[in-house]
Amino acid sequence: MSDAYLALEDGRVIEARGRVPGHTRGELVFTTAYTGYEESLTDPSYEEQVLTFSYPLIGNYGVRDERFESSRVHPRAAIAREFTDEVVDWLASESVPAIDHLDTREIVTSVRDQGAMKCGIAVGDDATPADAKAELKKCKGMSEHVDIGTQVSTAEPQFFPGDDGGSEATVALIDCGAKGSITDSLVARGANVHLLPYDASAADVEATDADVLFISNGPGDPENFTQAQVLVEQFVGELPIAGICLGQQVVANALGGATEKMTFGHRGVNQPVRDLETNRVVMTTQNHGYTVADPGDLDVTQVNVNDDTAEGLESDELNVITRQYHPEANPGPHDSLGFFDDVLAMVDAETKVALAD
Incomplete structure (x- = not known):
């Protein structure tokens, strides 16, 4: 396990457990689906976003590629209350940062009340809150890609x-x-x-x-x-x-x-x-x-x-x-x-x- 930090546009920095290392940024959104994590993670509509799962356990029925909606994972990062090791291995194979052991209920209610917001994520043994803030700073100056x-x-x-x-x-x-x-x-x-x-x-x-x-x-x-x-x-x-x-x-x-x-x-x-x-x-x-x-x-x-x-x-x-x-x-x-x-x-x-x- 490694350190992980999620920097939000409202100024908060949330500490979490790092599951897949990496630094990234994107628009923070959430899905309320209880099932279908494989389909959601491979849905191209999540391109350039950071996907939060509101359901607390993601990975409880494994990972099977016949359920994929495309050939790769599209969100820039994934967040859950808890990821199973099998999902973590899958995300790691695609170099998609993942964090868990944080209060996803708070994230969901924040997005619901304030709207989809930009965020920065830093995951790794040497990750710091400043790293996550630096990612967020890069994100703030970006507009949605016209060539997405x-x-x-x-x-x-x-x-x-x-x-x-x-x-x-x-x-x-x-x-x-x-x-x-x-x-x-x-x-x-x-x-x-x-x-x-x-x-x-x-x-x-x-x-x-x-x-x-x-x-x-x-x-x-x-x-x-x-x-x-x-x-x-x-x-x-x-x-x-x-x-x-x-x-x-x-x-x-x-x-x-x-x-x-x-x-x-x-x-x-x-x-x-x-x-x-x-x-x-x-x-x-x-x-x-x-x-x-x-x-x-x-x-x-x-x-x-x-x-x-x-x-x-x-x-x-x-x-x-x-x-x-x-x-x-x-x-x-x-x-x-x-x-x-x-x-x-x-x-x-x-x-x-x-x-x-």
């Missing part, structure tokens, strides 16, 4: 053939930091998925002969994903368009709307969402720090029960459907998996219209 997409997106196009007996639609999935489960959910329904870089051009999309344009989840400010927004502007009215999480925000910005940063975001697996047409409430998995403040040309069809933020946007006229939460879950409830069927149903509807014409 380069850190989470596929470098080259990838193709995933759909399972037999499904829709056979072709999806151009713009990878702004896509979770693997999104691709899996589409493939399981028979869709052929072309995973394209976050800065793909219109020509790249056209080359796939896509039936639908799908904007994925991803980290940070949706305004940083300008090319994905351009694609939505170019293809709206020509192709059905779908989006998840950051994808919803990108689509809204492209269609006359606006987004804003939330106080501390939604991160967990028990966010209640109400459908405005049916009045049905479902529990959802979420991980985002921005939200749609103005839907623009789209209609708000679902809202968060806790704070009334937009959870679903749609337009029958424009053939657009988006969700702020993660219908594919992993971890979390599968109440909303039908979203992927709704997306592919838009493709079938387009085909029927074309045949009728």
Whole structure:
């Protein structure tokens, strides 16, 4: 074990037990999920953040790579009341600093009350509070990276053939930091998925002969994903368009709307969402720090029960459907998996219209 210090933007320095050495910094956020630590740690939406787990024991069912959502750990550091040795070994193998034996309840309530804040972390046998403060000082002068997409997106196009007996639609999935489960959910329904870089051009999309344009989840400010927004502007009215999480925000910005940063975001697996047409409430998995403040040309069809933020946007006229939460879950409830069927149903509807014409 080694010394560890967490320096917070509010001036506090918290002492902890060091589990994986290193010095780093980032935006301090928390997740309320009881399970799914493997999925959370490999979720690209946590890029450049320091992830605090509110559940006190992380690692109680081991580490299995088949549950990973990407090829690596994305948070810059991990914090828990207690990490098991197996999780520590995994984080150490990826050189991700980790600390525990501190009051995570206090951290969570601080973020809840004050908002997501910058932090600095120093872990090591010779670590000092001054080291953590130095990391925080570096962080304070940083803005969110406008090129963060380069850190989470596929470098080259990838193709995933759909399972037999499904829709056979072709999806151009713009990878702004896509979770693997999104691709899996589409493939399981028979869709052929072309995973394209976050800065793909219109020509790249056209080359796939896509039936639908799908904007994925991803980290940070949706305004940083300008090319994905351009694609939505170019293809709206020509192709059905779908989006998840950051994808919803990108689509809204492209269609006359606006987004804003939330106080501390939604991160967990028990966010209640109400459908405005049916009045049905479902529990959802979420991980985002921005939200749609103005839907623009789209209609708000679902809202968060806790704070009334937009959870679903749609337009029958424009053939657009988006969700702020993660219908594919992993971890979390599968109440909303039908979203992927709704997306592919838009493709079938387009085909029927074309045949009728």
